[in-house]
Amino acid sequence: xxxxxxxxxxxxxxxxxxxxxxxxxxxxxxxxxxxxxxxxxxxxxxxxxxxxxxxxxxxxxxxxxxxxxxxxxxxxxxxxxxxxxxxxxxxxxxxxxxxxxxxxxxxxxxxxxxxxxxxxxxxxxxxxxxxxxxxxxxxxxxxxxxxxxxxxxxxxxxxxxxxxxxxxxxxxxxxxxxxxxxxxxxxxxxxxxxxxxxxxxxxxxxxxxxxxxxxxxxxxxxxxxxxxxxx
Numbered sequence: 001x002x003x004x005x006x007x008x009x010x011x012x013x014x015x016x017x018x019x020x021x022x023x024x025x026x027x028x029x030x031x032x033x034x035x036x037x038x039x040x041x042x043x044x045x046x047x048x049x050x051x052x053x054x055x056x057x058x059x060x061x062x063x064x065x066x067x068x069x070x071x072x073x074x075x076x077x078x079x080x081x082x083x084x085x086x087x088x089x090x091x092x093x094x095x096x097x098x099x100x101x102x103x104x105x106x107x108x109x110x111x112x113x114x115x116x117x118x119x120x121x122x123x124x125x126x127x128x129x130x131x132x133x134x135x136x137x138x139x140x141x142x143x144x145x146x147x148x149x150x151x152x153x154x155x156x157x158x159x160x161x162x163x164x165x166x167x168x169x170x171x172x173x174x175x176x177x178x179x180x181x182x183x184x185x186x187x188x189x190x191x192x193x194x195x196x197x198x199x200x201x202x203x204x205x206x207x208x209x210x211x212x213x214x215x216x217x218x219x220x221x222x223x224x225x226x227x228x229x230x231x
Contacts, residue, residue, distance in 0.1 A: 001105065001156060002032045004074050004082065005145050006067070007112040008049065010035040012142045022150060025159045033149065034077070038062075041069040050115050059116030067111065067122050074109060082107035084128040085148075087141030088117065091130030094148060098131070102148070103155035110148065112141030174223055176215040178208035 005013065013035055016022060025031045039047040043065055050060040075082065083105050092098070102108060111128065123130065133144045153159055181192040195207045216223050 001030070001103075001153075002034070002078050002080065002082075002107045003149055003152075004034050004036065004077070004107070004109045005112065005149075006036050006038055006070050006074060006110070007142055007145070008038050008114050009112075009140065009142055010037050013146065016146050016150070021154055021159055025153050025156060028158060030156050030158055031153050034074075036070060036074050038066050038070045041066040041073065053116065057116075061116050062113055062118050062122070064119045064121045064125065067118070068125065071109070071111070071126060078107055080107040082109040084109045084111070084126055086111050086113065086118065086123060086126075086128045086130045087132075087144040087148075088113060088130050089132050089135070089137050091132040093135075094131050094133045094144075094151075096151070099148070099151040100155055103152045108148075108152070110141075110145045112145045114140040173212075174226070175212040176220055176223070178211040178215070 007013070013033075017026070017033055022033075026033060039049055042049050048063075049066045050062050053059070053061045071084070083102070085108060087110060111122075111126075122128075131144075131148065133147050138144060179193075181196060185192050185197070193207070195203055198204070
């Protein structure tokens, strides 16, 4: 997979992309992640990419020129056209199902905005899919892009040491993950449940399924309702 990120702040990605699973996935050639600075395509020497909105109002809006030129340059860097995504609070909410869907793509092009958002002609002209990571506003789309990259890359075959790890994640089956325990068996008078020490894998699986259901009912009942609505 190739992931291109169009951003005003490429340095924000340096640390996350050089650590842990993301770094190992790149070293193993499971994913290629390329960062392109939108400011490099500004029309003037001041590298200006934003301006005041027509009609008045606070803040600044990203102008279409630099974004279009940057996008058209990046798209030519690979023979795969790619799936283009604008990171914006107005987009479809990102979830585990969307992460799995995106992980099947050969190429993603993520466009991170800043300021008060994009000139509407960017969305229309690029025919881009819009994705939001939640109902709140960030200073820009960089953190949202990092979230999507992290969630997608860990689903690529070979990215995790144990291929079953992703299958057991919270939300993968529409439920929160069951409780996990490790050594020591007793810590500050808190003991690992006996069932997990029994060696009976069928009973352990059933216990985990029930705990997942209980947690979801208690902490995220909306997930159960969502699953019911989809049936």
